[in-house]
Structures are given as C-alpha cells and as structure tokens.
Amino acid sequence: MKLYPIESGNFKLDGGAMFGVVPKTIWNRTNPADENNQIDMAARCMLIEDGKKLILVDTGMGDKQSDKFFGYYSLWGDNSIDKSLEKYGFHRDDITDVFLTHLHFDHVGGAIKWNKDRTGYQPAFKNAHFWTNDNHWEWATKPNAREKASFLTENIMPMQESGQLKFIERPEGDFKKNSELGFDILFADGHTEKQMLPTIHIDGKTFVFMADLLPTAGHIPLPYVMGYDTRPLLTLDEKSKFLNEAADNGYYLILEHDAHNEIITVQHTEKGVRLKDTFKWQDLLT
Template identity: 55%
Template structure:
C-alpha cells in the first residue's frame, strides 16, 4: 500500500463559523483571520494505492460553479485535484474507487465536472465507483434547512445517472485494510476511513476534527448539525487515538497533513504534526 496526500486547493471560511462558540482570542492564534474574519483552509484529499485498486478519498469543491459563486470562497493557492493526482504519478482514468466522506460541496464537488462542450455534467473519474452511505445520500437529496446551501444535486445526480454511485452499507465494497467509522455530529452518517498502513492506524477524520486547531473537544464547527454529538464523537476518537497512537489525517488543516495526540489533565493536546510522507 502507498498513500499520497492530494491537494485540491485552498479556500476561505468564516473563523467564527469554523470554531463555533470558542472565542476568537483562542482560535485566532492557530488560524489567523483576515480583515473579513475569514481563515484559510485546505481541501486535502487522500489517494490510496493498494493492489489493483486506486482509491481517492474526497474530491474538493471542483470548479463547476460560476465565478461569482467561487468568489464567495476565495479560492487560492496552487493546489488542484487533477494536477495533484498526476503529480503523484497517476491519471483520472486510473482511479478505481472514490470514497466520499460526505456530500457537502467542498468534499464532493470535484466528483463531477463539465463535459468538453460545457453542455452537461459528467463524472470526473469515469472508471470509478463512487461510495457514500445510504442514509447520508437520502439526507443530502432531501436536505434540511441548515444544510440546504451545501448539498448540490449537480454533485450527486450525475453520478447516479451514470450508474457510478454506490452505498457502502448496502452494496458490496471490498477495501482491504480499510474500515469505516461513522459520525453523525457534523452531518448524517459521515464516513471516516480507518486505514491500516505499515503497522499504524491512520484515520481520515473528515469534518469531525477538520484541523489540528480543532483537537480540543469544545472546538466544534458552527456548521455541525449536532454539535453535542460531535463532542461525544471527538472524545471517543481522541481517547482511542491517544491510547493507540493513531495518526489523524486532516482534510482542512492549511499546513499539516497529519498529527498524533496525547491525553492530559487539561484535555487532548497535539503531540506532533507532520506530513504524510514521513510515514514512508
């Protein structure tokens, strides 16, 4: 097995929204805000090369939406989903499976693209099976008022119409060395791939802990539909991660791919942060 960190670009979100009720005087030290109170975040995906499978976890937001919509999120940086995959030595056609942790636009938007004539949408990875959870798929297609602005049907329906969208809890999915934890705090049935790699456990922690700055249990995003449940899920994950020395892989940390945590009298703390490549 080989793992590759995939950079799908940077964007900006409101710092207060990203840290919920935590005062800015605390989180601004970790994620400095600009004059508009916006902080920079990474859209970090993960590529898993294993046997005859090439598995991509998440796809960033893509570039289907118009320039006005894109401007709301201040896309910046050199990161690009397809270029990053090619830099790792692969092409779009090589991807066999795409695991979508959840269907918020910044995690699944790159799953679908315009065709060459910009007349219709098509799947970005034509040879791949795309995986979600059936309860989350229903949640996304029938969105609640809180999440309606982040579930876009153009990110989902073209995959269904192409016969490429599958549910990990209903359809046969065989991923050796990969299990899944489920979380319901951020959104319904978010998938968190847990990977066994070189005698280590790596957890793609998705938006339960989007960055190293979110390790303290109370640091919960305002976007979460069930923030108290997120805190419970974080506590369970961090307890096991500290005890068993798991590697946490962050999807939104602007700098750090990975981290390990420790448990202290004052709560969970960052032990060390490091690039994925250091794992070999």
C-alpha cells in the same frame, strides 16, 4: 498499500463559523484570521493504492461553479487534483473508486464536471465507482434547511444518473471493519448524517482520514465544534470518544482541511487530549 496526499485546492472560510461558540481571541491563536475574519483551509484528499485498486478519498470543490460562488471562498494557491495525481505518476482515468466521506460541496464538487459543450454534467472520473452510504444519500438528496446550501444537486445526482454510484454496506454500530474497499470505516453523525472516516492500518500504524470530525489541529479541544455541524452536542461526544482512543493507541490523524498541518498525533494532558506531534506526509507515508 500506499497512501498519497492529493491537494485539490485551498480556500478560506469564516473563522467564527469554523469554531462555533469559541471566542475569536482564543481560536485566532491557532488559526489566525485575515482582515475578513477568514482562515486558511485546505481540501486535502487522499489516494489509496492497493493492488489493482486506486481509490480517491474526497474530491474537493471542483471547478464547475460560478465565479460568484467561488468568490465566497477566496480561493488561493495553485493546487489541483490533476497536478497532485501527476506528481505521483497517475491520471484521473486511472481512478477505480471515489470514496466520499460525505456529500458537502467541498468534498464532492470535484467528482462531477461539465460535459464538453457545457450543456450538462458528467463524472470527472469516468472509470470509477462513487461510494457513499444509503442513509447519507437520503440525507443529502432530501436536505434539511440548515444544510441545503451544502448539498448541491449538480454535484450529487449525476453520480446516480451515470450508473457509477454504489453504497457502502452499513454496520450495526459506528464502525465497520474491512469494508468493500479493503479498509475500515468509522461512521460519525454529528457533522452530518453518517459521515464516513477511512481507517487504514499500515506497518503497525493506524491512519484515520479525519474529514470534518476534526477539520484542523486547532479543533482538538472538545468544545471547539464547527457552527456547520448539525448536531454539535453529538459531535462533542464523538470527538471525546475518538480522541481518547487516538491518544491511547497512537493513531495518526490525517487532516483534510488544515492548510498547514498534514498529519498529527494527540496525547492525554491535564487539560484533556491535546496535540502531540505534527508530521509531513513524506515523513511517514511516501
């Protein structure tokens, strides 16, 4: 099994929203804001090459929304899924499966594109199955008022209409070993209902794709919870349990939204779990 970073693009978000109740004077030290109070963000996806399977984890925002929509997110840089795939010798038509940690627009937008004459939508990965779970699908297709702006119909329903949608079988607890796609999955409910975090074991190391349980390295301290989370107190508990386990076992944490740190490890300190080391992808995986 091989893992590759797929940089789908960069954007910016309001730093206050990203750190919730934490004062700017504190979070600005690790995630400095610009003159509009926005911080740098990545949409770092992951490609898993495993035998005949080529699995893309998340897809970024895509490019089908309006200029007005993208104007809210201050896009920057020239990364794209196609450029990243080409770098490693792949094409989007090679993708066999698209695993979606959850269906917020910055994770699923790239799964669907305009059709040729821009009269409707079609899958951006024509040979792939799209994987979510039934609880999260129900949550996303009947959204609460808080999350409605993050679950866009045009990103979600075309997957079902195409016949390419599949559901991960859920475990009784919050962890599923050896899923249908060949890797373990950690389920988390604080950010949104049944977010799924791929957990992969390679050469004695455990890699966890953190999605929105830990957006950036700056979010390691427990109270640093996003204002976007639907159940912030649950996020706090989930982070505590996971980060202590990660520190105990030396997990490598792949950061989806940190524009400047790709992979990190954490350690126990007198102040709680804190950052230990940072790594470039090529140092560990390619």
